[in-house]
Amino acid sequence: MRAAPPPLASDPTALSRLLGTALDALREGAQVRGGPLPAGGPEAVARKVAALGAVLPDTGTGPDEALRTLVRALAEGAADPTHPLCAAHLHTPPFALAAAADLAASALNPSMDSWDQAPAASALEAEVTAALAAEVFPGAEAPDALVTTGGTESNQLALLLARERHPAVRIVVGAGAHHSFRRAAWLLGLPEPVTVPTPTGGMDPAALAEALGRETGPVLVAATAGTTDEGVIDPLPEIADVCAAAGAELHVDAAYGGPVLFSRTHRRLLDGLDRARTVTVDLHKLGWQPAAAGLLAVRDAADLAVLGHTADYLNADDDTEAGLPDLLGRSLRTTRRPDVFKTAVTLRAFGRTGLGALVDRCMDLAQEFADLVEKAPGLDLHARPTLTTVLFRPADADDETVAAIRRTLLAEGRAVLGRARADGRLWLKATLLNPHTTPGDLDRILTLVEGGTHR
Numbered sequence: 001m002r003a004a005p006p007p008l009a010s011d012p013t014a015l016s017r018l019l020g021t022a023l024d025a026l027r028e029g030a031q032v033r034g035g036p037l038p039a040g041g042p043e044a045v046a047r048k049v050a051a052l053g054a055v056l057p058d059t060g061t062g063p064d065e066a067l068r069t070l071v072r073a074l075a076e077g078a079a080d081p082t083h084p085l086c087a088a089h090l091h092t093p094p095f096a097l098a099a100a101a102d103l104a105a106s107a108l109n110p111s112m113d114s115w116d117q118a119p120a121a122s123a124l125e126a127e128v129t130a131a132l133a134a135e136v137f138p139g140a141e142a143p144d145a146l147v148t149t150g151g152t153e154s155n156q157l158a159l160l161l162a163r164e165r166h167p168a169v170r171i172v173v174g175a176g177a178h179h180s181f182r183r184a185a186w187l188l189g190l191p192e193p194v195t196v197p198t199p200t201g202g203m204d205p206a207a208l209a210e211a212l213g214r215e216t217g218p219v220l221v222a223a224t225a226g227t228t229d230e231g232v233i234d235p236l237p238e239i240a241d242v243c244a245a246a247g248a249e250l251h252v253d254a255a256y257g258g259p260v261l262f263s264r265t266h267r268r269l270l271d272g273l274d275r276a277r278t279v280t281v282d283l284h285k286l287g288w289q290p291a292a293a294g295l296l297a298v299r300d301a302a303d304l305a306v307l308g309h310t311a312d313y314l315n316a317d318d319d320t321e322a323g324l325p326d327l328l329g330r331s332l333r334t335t336r337r338p339d340v341f342k343t344a345v346t347l348r349a350f351g352r353t354g355l356g357a358l359v360d361r362c363m364d365l366a367q368e369f370a371d372l373v374e375k376a377p378g379l380d381l382h383a384r385p386t387l388t389t390v391l392f393r394p395a396d397a398d399d400e401t402v403a404a405i406r407r408t409l410l411a412e413g414r415a416v417l418g419r420a421r422a423d424g425r426l427w428l429k430a431t432l433l434n435p436h437t438t439p440g441d442l443d444r445i446l447t448l449v450e451g452g453t454h455r
Contacts, residue, residue, distance in 0.1 A: 006063065009107035018067060019103070025068045029075025036083035038076060039413030045077045079416055084441035085448075087430045088418035090228065090256055090282075094290040101345035102290050110338045112147075114314040115325045121338040122325055128344050129295070135261050136254075136279050136297040144301035145281075146330055147340050148294035151255030154280035156184035157296045157332065158251045159220065161278060163188055164306040165249075166218035172196060172211055174203035174234060176227040178253055193222070201232035201383065201422070205242050212246040219248040225270055226256025229420035229429070230382070231366075231389030233257055236272030244275075252276040255294070257387055259286035262356040266363060269386070277303070283343055286359055286388070286433065293343055304329060361435045362388045369430060369442045378450055382427050391420055391427035394449065399426040405449060415448050 007014035038045050052073055060066070080086055082093040110118035112125065125147060133143035148154045155178065162169050171193040173181050181193050194215075196207045203223055212219060221243050223234040236252065243250045252273055258281030260266050261273075273279060276299070283293040298304060308329040310317070315326040328334070347355075366385040373381040373392045382391035393402050402419070406428060409415040418429035430445060 009109070015107060018063065021064055021067050022071050025071035026075045029072040029078070030080065032072075032076045033078065033080070033413070035413045036086035036416050037079050037410060037413045039411070041411040048077060049073060082434065082436075084434050084437040085415040085445060087432055087434070087437075087445065088416040090285045090431055090433070092285055092288050092433045093436075094284075095288045095346060097349055098289050098342040098346050101342040105338045105341040108338075112331070112336045112338055113327055113334045115327060118327075118338060121341060122327055124344050125330075125338070125340040126325075128340050128347065131347070132281070132295060133297045136258070136281065137274050137299045140274070140299050142301045143297065143299055144304060145295045145297040146304065147336075148296055148331070149292040149339075150284065150294035151178060151253060151280050151282050152180040152183070153332075154255065154282075154294050154296040155180045155222070155251075155253055156187065158222070158278040158280065159184045159188055159190065160332075161298070161303055161306065162218075162220040162249060162251070163190060165303075166220075169218045169220050170194060170215055171220050171222060172208065172215075172248070173222045174198045174224060174227075176201065176203075176229060176232060177222055177224055178228055178255070181222055181253075198232075198234075201227070201230050203234040203239060205235060205238040208239060209242045209246065212242065212248055215246075215248075219246070220251055221248050222251045222253060223276075225252050225254035225258065225260075225273060226387050228256065229389075230391060230422060231256065231385060231387035231431075233269055233386055236270065236275070238272075240272045240275035250276045251278045251280075253280045255280045255282040256285050258295075259283065259355065260359055260363075260387070262352050263359040263363075264356055265360050267356075274299075283346075286362065287343070287346070287355070288358070288433075289342055289346065292339055307332070358435045362432055365432045365435075365437055365442070366390050366430075368439060369432060369445075372442055372446055376446055376450070379446065382422055388432045390430045390432070391422060392430070392449075393425070393427045402426045402428060409448055415445060417445070417449075 009015055052069060081091045110121040112118050112121060115122050129145040133145040137143040159171060170191060171181060171185055173193045174196050175198040185193055194211055196203050196211050223236060223239050225233045240250055254273060257270065260270055279297045281295045281297060283289045284291040287293060311328065315328050320326045366388040369390050370381055370385055373379050378395055380393050380395045403426060406417050406419055409417060418431060420427050420429045428449060
């Protein structure tokens with residue numbers, strides 16, 4: 001007799017029981033890890049994973065054992081962004097609410113490439129993208145946004161749209177721009193981007209004007225609202241003025257800084273953002289969503305028409321004419337998850353005010369941390385933070401020592417700090433995205449770094 005097939009996600013009893021197993025294993029693994037990162041470094045983690053046995057055994061171990069063992073191993077070996085000493089990257093601690101919403105989306109498994117695979121999800125995506133596009137481009141007649149996997153895809157899409165408008169377009173970026181622009185230019189067959197100096201961390205408008213004066217064809221300027229290394233926001237109004245005077249188009253990579261729009265206190269930092277033609281925003285950074293939750297917002301939805309594509313089995317002309325929404329032009333991907341759903345739940349639950357307060361909290365934490373660094377006699381602060389990134393280093397250490405302190409903390413599983421080069425020196429980087437972080441946690445980071453200089 002053949003065994004019954006495994007239960008599907010539509011079986012609430014089976015899903016509930018397995019979810020309980022997974023949650024228990026998450027808790028157990030985190031307890032064993034005991035910190036923000038597993039101790040021992042890459043080799044120790046790889047040995048533990050290898051010791052679990054064959055990933056494809058002849059005879060399976062069964063759902064409960066497989067789920068319990070591997071979830072526990074994943075949690076034990078995780079870099080846990082919910083731990084306050086995990087502060088290296090733009091790697092956000094996701095809301096429990098958003099993770100629960102993502103589970104529901106996974107269980108229903110809509111595929112966002114045709115309406116008949118995702119009726120409600122496609123309607124909800126249209127509502128959410130319209131609302132968020134209006135946040136980025138208030139007052140615009142027909143703004144829109146596409147859901148992406150993050151800043152890299154959004155920036156690539158922005159360059160693609162520019163290339164379709166102007167096949168010979170040149171890309172101009174600041175020295176602190178995200179690496180994805182160079183990769184996108186390569187993928188799209190465009191010339192290597194022109195780089196403008198950033199002597200104060202942000203793009204220099206005078207240097208931009210000089211660079212544009214040397215260009216004779218169409219240009220897309222890619223400014224940044226929240227650089228990865230320093231969290232710096234380019235002077236957007238001045239850059240927009242320079243672009244307008246030179247007849248250049250403007251894209252803004254606001255993957256990091258975009259959610260500051262939710263803050264009544266700090267949204268002025270993004271003045272000029274709405275003068276761009278396209279804007280990248282990530283909500284898996286200062287939006288606390290499980291990855292992925294990216295957006296490319298456009299001031300004019302007509303710019304997206306070039307992405308239109310027809311596959312008869314997904315969006316036949318007669319189906320579209322009969323009123324079935326055409327989803328293929330909403331992404332470069334075909335099969336894609338309903339990533340917008342967790343965002344929809346989050347927006348409804350907390351609203352603009354609630355999200356803005358959390359943005360403010362994290363920005364306040366960065367200022368508090370900078371205060372602590374300035375008061376510590378053995379530490380140097382690179383600059384006051386603009387967003388939630390703080391660069392600091394032991395005052396008398398050379399670059400090799402700074403790098404070694406970071407790697408030691410990683411190997412010991414004590415703290416996860418990033419690294420960034422600025423002013424010709426290597427700095428430790430704390431990216432503070434966890435609104436649950438306390439002043440004691442900030443003190444602990446500095447104590448660990450100061451202790452590392454005396455080993």
